[in-house]
Amino acid sequence: MEDEAFTDISGKPISLDCQSHSSFCREFIISSPKVSMGKVMVYTCSVWLLAYAVFFFTQNTAVLSGAILVTLVGMMLHIHFVKVDHESLLVIGSLGIQVSSSYASGREITTFIEMSKIKDIVINEAIYMHQIIYYLCVLLKDPSEPDAVSSVVPLFQSSKPRLNCLVKVYKSCQEILSKCQ
């Protein structure tokens, strides 16, 4: 069990946690930084100042209560649907790969891909906004034609780690995959 610090594509620090449960079962957890207090303060203050400015001109108190409601609901929606706390990848040799991402509110989305459907795990490059980034992805195969790639499942979509982190995950994944085939 080891914990290392890396950065994501925009330079923010993320941490990679590799747990080796056995020689053919490993778990990689990439944790994003927590929500910073300053950012929350800035957003809340800006909404409230705006509401107060509107209130100053219209003398309508509904604006102020509306602003409170908007900030509360916005925060809840943000931690429930947008803010991903950590993403994990569980590779179990000869059984499959499990990808899960848990949100800041505790909601967890998990998908399990069976080994019989997996063709390979590769590092791919993609054009993202104005830059080219690397990402890890699972190639799935079609049961009817075993040579063709039917679809691609990208991993660590929200934390977007840099290449050095991806290479580390990739190497240990390949180790397990090659051992079990």
Add this chain to the structure above:
Amino acid sequence: MVLKIFFPQCCNRAESGLLVGRWISGHDSAVVLAVIHYPFIPGQVKQYIQQMQAQSGVELTVLGSWSLPKEGQESMESFLRDLSTIFPQQRWLQVSRQMGKMGFICEVVNRNQTALAPPILLTKKQNEEEEEKVIFVHYEQRKVMLSQLHPTESGDPDPNTEPSSELKQVFQTVARSQPLFFLDRYDDGPLKSTHWQSEGREASIIVELLKQASVPLCMLISWLLALWTWISVSSVSCRIFSLYPLRFLSSKLSTCVQISYRTEHMRTLSSPKPAAGHKQFMRKGNILVSFLVDVGLGILLMSWLYRDDHIATLANMLMPAADHVAKELEELLQWLMGAPAGLKMNRALDQVLGRFFLYHIHLWISYIHLMSPFIEGILWYGGLSVCLGLTFALSLLSDMVALLTFHIYCFYVYGARLYCLKIYGLSSLWRLFRGKKWNVLRQRVDSCSYDVDQLFIGTLLFTILLFLLPTTALYYLVFTLLRLVVVLFQGILHLSVDFINSFPLFAMGLRIFRPYRLAEGVKFQVLCDEPGTALHLLMEINPLKCSTVVQTYRTPTYSCYPRDSWAALVKKLFVGELIYPWRHKSTKAD
């Protein structure tokens, strides 16, 4: 290779015995279904397994031995080894667990060359050569047995073919070996076993009674349905009813459509055959639940309607409302006949059109006043049909709106026809201008040389049509807007009826209260990794997403088919073709 053993959670603390289950071929994994305890007679075990195999259709075998020594009991190493010779297998698992420790210890005995060497020696040698790794995947037997893994096979699922996916095979094996789980803890048979057991035998009496009662109920419903179908068919075959207008009307009235739809539903429900396959079962459940909810809502509405004489109030409100609408329309026509919005219209045509529409309103109002004594009775008896369901009430309301706004529909049709005529005339005369004409035989525009007389007449007509166009266009615009309001209201009613008819309430309820019944997949959790023992994983069921539930299980209705797109609608409005809230017969037929 890594050996995967799917182990039921209920057998974690079972007494020592034999593991019964199935090897999944091609995937190097085993599913443990039950543990048969000591003491037993090997012959009886073999007979029992054969019997179970015949009942369930699963290739059951004895997988190996399970030992959980109690305190003060010596281990039975040699005895367990001897067992493997009694039940000859390719592979023999020896799973053992010690009290106070979490992990299991598993030993795999391969018996490839039983004739050549004694199995014990071979095991030790192989263990040294290639250490075989084992994963224990713990699953909850009841949930896995009851759950349905998605996506289900399209078409008819053939029970004999094996699915390719390993998890599907595991789920299918557990689901199909239900006869194995009927052996009770308190049964007095020669064999004692541990597996999942139902704990609700008492409650199942009610279920059995309901099952018994449902058979005559289904027969009654199907008899009533047959009677109803006979009546409708014979009335259609009668000469009076097979007249065109009646059939046309019944296909346009949404109440009739709803009746035929409901009849179809009841026919599906009352069929005496049990549902074949998961899809069919869910469909029946959805139809039944939405029917019950619909009737419940309808009865609630009816109790409100008939309690404080609300019907009479409604009927009394209806007449002034119709009068009011007619008055507003008259005012609108008067406004159009003057100089609407400061536009200068063609006075003669404007007056003709306005008088025509005014006369129409007058006709309509006298018709309504003629009907007024009967409206309360019609509402009272029509309201009785609400007990058939809220959808009937809504479709009745939609029909009544359609009948009461018939004058708006008429205005719209006249306006649209006039406008359409002008647009087509203008377009064909425009072709004449350019020296072209429409070739009907070849369905294309050809060039053509016209005489001077023809050109003169064409130009004259073109000018007349062009100058009269704004007047008709204005009438068309106003009445189309009125018509669109009515169509929008009816569309909302149809949508809500459709929503009640097609929403998969049963599947949604299953998803909320029994999330494991509809599984999208599984998720694993690492339980413990003590050194020296095998890896233990906990398999949990990942429930289906709500949006997928709605998408998969909604009952197909007529609104599922593609409607007119917005662009097509706007084009139709511009050219002056008629638009309807209902769909045309050719597309609605199937």
